[in-house]
Amino acid sequence: MEDREQVEEALVDTKEGINEHEHDNKIRYNNETKNDITSGGGGGNSFLYLSALTSNLLMISCSTNFTWTSPMLKILTNSDPVINPLGTPITPLQQSWFTSLFGLGAVFGPIFFGKLADIIGRKKLLMLLAIPNIAGFSILAVASDIRVYCLVRFVLGAVTGVVYAILPIYLTEISELGNRGMLGSFMSVFSNLGILLVFVIGPYLSVKQLSICCAVPTLLFAIFFGIFIPESPVYLVTKGDRAEATKSLMKLRQRSSRHVEAELHLITKNVEKQTEVGTVGDLFKERSLRRALFICFTLPVFQQISGLQVVNSFLGPILDSTKTGLSTYTSTVIIGIVRMFVVVTATALIDRVGRKVLLLVSTLGCFLTLTLLGMYFHLDKSEVFDIESFSWLPVISLTFFMAFFNVGLVGIPFLLPSELFPPKFKSLGSSLVSFSSFGFYFLVVMSYPIISHWYGIELCFWMFSGGTLLGVVFIYFMVPETKGKTYNDIKKFLEK
Template identity: 45%
Template sequence: METDFSNEKYYNKLKEVVYIPPSEEDNKPQLLQLENNNKYKDSYFLYLSAFTADLVAFATGCHMAWCSPALAKLQETDPNVNPLGEAVSSIQESWIASLVSLGAAVGPLFIGKLADNLGRKKTLILLSLPMLVAFITLAFSNNITLFYVARFVGGLGVGSSFAILPMYLGEITENHNRGKFGCIMAVFITLGILYPFVVGPLVSLRLFSFSCAIPLMLFLIFFSLFIPESPIFLISNNCSEEAKEALMKLRSKSSSQVENELSAIAKEIEKDKDKKGGIGDLLIVPNLRRGFTVSVGLVALQQFAGINAVQSFMGQIFDASGSEMSTYMSTNLVGVIQVVATFLTSVTVEKLGRKFLLLVSSIGSCAAILILGLYFYLKKSEIYNVDSLFWLPVVSLMIYIVCFNVGLGPLPWAIMGEIFPPNVKSVASALTAFFCFFTSFGVTLGFPILANHLGMAECFWMFGVCCILGSFFVYFVVPETKGKTLSEIQQLLSKN
């Protein structure tokens, strides 16, 4: 049975970008730490700093999933429920859902250079402002044009956060824990996605939108007052004393105990201090070109793995199973599974490695989505009675969600944060984020058209083929970066 994409109910199920996730991580030059990893113990202040910064990631997730409960309310005609006073059309819903992705594609193009000029901390504060303004506008708006503007402006901050937040987290962490803290960022994103699923349907649109702004308010207060700038940025700008103080806080160590790490950072930065770095270097210098290929290839795989399509059809998948579970409960169940799977990645990534988890993720996602496509093909063609397979779509969906979130969701951003030296990190991160969200915008708008012409099953199979190709890409092109220094990673990237 073909999906009617002119039906407004379809757009109610549309949830724009859910990942970008993920997923992201640490943009830190893996310059640090010279001792045995088993002796490391992360300081409480490092966790506090990362968690405070990750409030931006939580807000990013809220922006991504805001449409899920909001569009249902905007379809009502009761002015007490819908501030517009009349139900939105399918076209209006489509623009409200997708404009955040368009803004997210544009934002990184302008924010990347600011991270080098203003610093990671000030840039994070700056990019949180459009997200905050967007939520407040959505809370008090009664005009469709303001909804459009708010979604686009919020998207500017969303895309920028994927370029800058992994950079900051990477630069305050160390070789032995950068993967973990990068994946914790993805945990906050999935928590931010879950929040609208749980709270949005239970309260008014105004209260829901305003509540999404509260984490950003807390971020602006506590991050501004208590959390230090990246030590790597400070050393790059000849602020050695400030860098030492920041490192002492982050490691909870004395001045003499951070000397070795400071020296290691300074030594790595010294190598590239005369290299300005730009787009040309990413395309010409062999190790940078391969690193850029890895970074862009992974976010492309993330988008073409089909996460947006699966979540758009989540209601239909549950309906096909004959389950009596409500849409509210089923959506929340998937949201919880995303959080748990991403959390498991954060606690295993430093043991199992990035490459292994990416391979498990892409192969598992491939198998699950191919089976999901097979079910809908058999159901449409009626060549086999699928009544006895009522459980198959839900099981396939759950396996897909778990597999996607143990690798493809969080790890592309984590690896992006590891493979670029400081002189090209900002431009590489910005271009990767731009490519990711631009691709997401295209997939979100293009998928309904393809599904209408080819069929839902065939589109799921296309996503499965992309996962297969992605597995080969991960195996042959993506290096294992677990526990390696920046120099070691650059050596790996320089090999043919």
């Protein structure tokens, strides 16, 4: 209702200067545009979905970094210099740094470059990020020094951290109210597409070949996004460029200037209420902002201590340590396909079921599957039971773990800042989420090889299951439902 009232105000303002004999036509126009804005439907929005799909080509490349190490670790730990471009196998300590530095880079990327989105624009920043992404994969293709590998992984992590901070903002700002959740969840779909790509082709390729393949989606992104896709209309309004904002909306909505005027006026009114630039200190001045900050910083912690990135980075070695009847390649492909199917389904449901329900199902499912995995590795280590009769358990548990994770935890934490924060804090809020998420990514992935070596892999999975159980409690009591709600509706809830 709040959104309808705002739209009514916008439409009343657009009536000024209309002659008396145009009154009936104007009323009919107002009713049409009001339905367009509030329903998120009305008109052809095929170009809007095309814009979201094109922008997410960059996400495919970035997400390949999560699983790039899984097939490549077998090569880099090989003693054959013909196979291993480094010449000698890397040590366990080098494995820890090699896999985790990506997360450390993703921590610092948003801190130093996230605010550029408010200075040069969402589109320009995303285009600039394509350059180091392509360069990084090109260097990995020809490098022969582990130090170079580590440095490049850090840089690619910085790029990915900024992408995860800025792309949700762009997708939210070009979306309509009725499809905001779906467009925001496209990130999860394309992220899993990149992960599946590595699972499928990685075991058959050399370091050089896989690195080149990972760079191709970014190259396609730079071409098509740069030429055909417009800048965010919200950003253009904040810069006072109403003419370009109108063109952007016309292109995204595939409507005439007359039919986007009401929406543009509503965007302008919302931006005018938030003219100043938000700082970290400002986040602590209001109860709603403090709670939004707490939610957006804490939820990614539970996302990472679920151990997903450990599974992504070490899936091959984890499966190798089990006694399943399936090959590691077959198992990884099955897991990748199932997680892809689940995330597509969750994307279709997010604007129907809601964010909170999907998060609860996601964390509870992860808790159960991780507990089973810990139990399997404990029984395998104890040698008390004949574990071969449960050889199917690791693949089934990992498959369902990936499936449950992709129901909600994979993407919703990155979507929430664009819904919980007002415009002046969106970039800052998204950067803080990336900082939290990738900071714990680094800590978890860095510590996994050490803990599993000294205390056993079963302890790691039980720690992960405990973390997700705490996540269930946190989400139930603290996270609001944002489906179909305006910022004012969400703010009222956060102030309670």
